[in-house]
Amino acid sequence: MAQEVPATASAASAKVPMDSIAAVLRRERGRAGLSLTEVARRAGVAKSTLSQLESGNGNPSLETLWALCVTLDVPPSRLLDPPRPRVQVIRADEGVTLASAQADYQAAMLSASPPGARRDIYRLSAEPGAVRASDPHMPGVVEHVLLASGRARVGLAAEPVELRPGDYVAYPGDLPHLFEALEPSTRAVLISEHN
């Protein structure tokens, strides 16, 4: 078929990682110590269906996939998001510093969640005086902030919390929120988690 390029459609890009899914399916089933027959029975799918899926063939319906996830107690994400480990160091003066309206607020992205994504990790440096207000991000985002040094008012704009070093706060990022340094050289870690 000559490796056809999707000329018309723009995207069409990444095909569904059926092999990967099949592998996970097999592995998780083994981990649970269940037979294909048993899993199929519990999930309420024909074992023929499961058999084909585990051999990497087919194009399962969401219902089928979901039933299997529930049965195997696997978050659907694990089936679809492929894993990839590695080692990476970013020095204090490194990191892609994000554009910031205020000069006394710096955010360095340390770990951007690659496509197939979940969380970004930022290092924040802020000086007192200016309030860093963030507009709501997309729904489902949760932000975690751990204050490393200094002092800051953090959290939902509606109900900010004053943090001292070591304090931790988590709040929904899809609501207006802020970060205001109360002392010089206030530093924090921000984890933005897009579920």
Add this chain to the structure above:
Amino acid sequence: MAQEVPATASAASAKVPMDSIAAVLRRERGRAGLSLTEVARRAGVAKSTLSQLESGNGNPSLETLWALCVTLDVPPSRLLDPPRPRVQVIRADEGVTLASAQADYQAAMLSASPPGARRDIYRLSAEPGAVRASDPHMPGVVEHVLLASGRARVGLAAEPVELRPGDYVAYPGDLPHLFEALEPSTRAVLISEHN
């Protein structure tokens, strides 16, 4: 059709959150500022299909779903994992401190990933003198460490890295790794990400 209940199958448990998926689909399309027709065209699916999906009907095939995710630039996880926001504060002296062999090493769990899980967030406090060596966790775990204060040797046991305040390192957690404070009152944030 009589709303037949799958009496035989044991599970039948959590149904597929089609309404939620539909909502996300609609919302993300709006966010991208694209028409239903356009998205359907780019994704290579019939617009009738997309229309039905966006109205919460149907049971899409993985291929279809995937194509839409790619087109809308949405990690499949976002479609399937339901969101749940909330606010939570943990003070510096709070948090469930984990049992630790060494007295000069403390780890407080700040945010345990709930079932359907992805990441745990810890606050580390360590004093110099003892090396905190961790046995490998399960495969696919990635640990992120950001040093808040002090100085530490962190990372894979095979190739540790010396971190100063603000430095960041990420490494696979399924290999032997360590955390060794080099200065008094060394503090860090540890994010354990189980993919």
Add this chain to the structure above:
DNA sequence: AGGCTGCGTTCGTCAAACCGAACACACACC
């Protein structure tokens, strides 16, 4: 007005995913 181009929805048709049964194989038990 009239025609046109975009939108999103609804309607038949066809291919394919799902199912159940039949199958080949392995192992334990009588």
Add this chain to the structure above:
DNA sequence: GGTGTGTGTTCGGTTTGACGAACGCAGCCT
């Protein structure tokens, strides 16, 4: 050995999801 129960695979038949065309509607231009 024969029989039984387990495994995972392959085979027709049926349900159903995806497709394309037709539809109703709104805005815009001639």
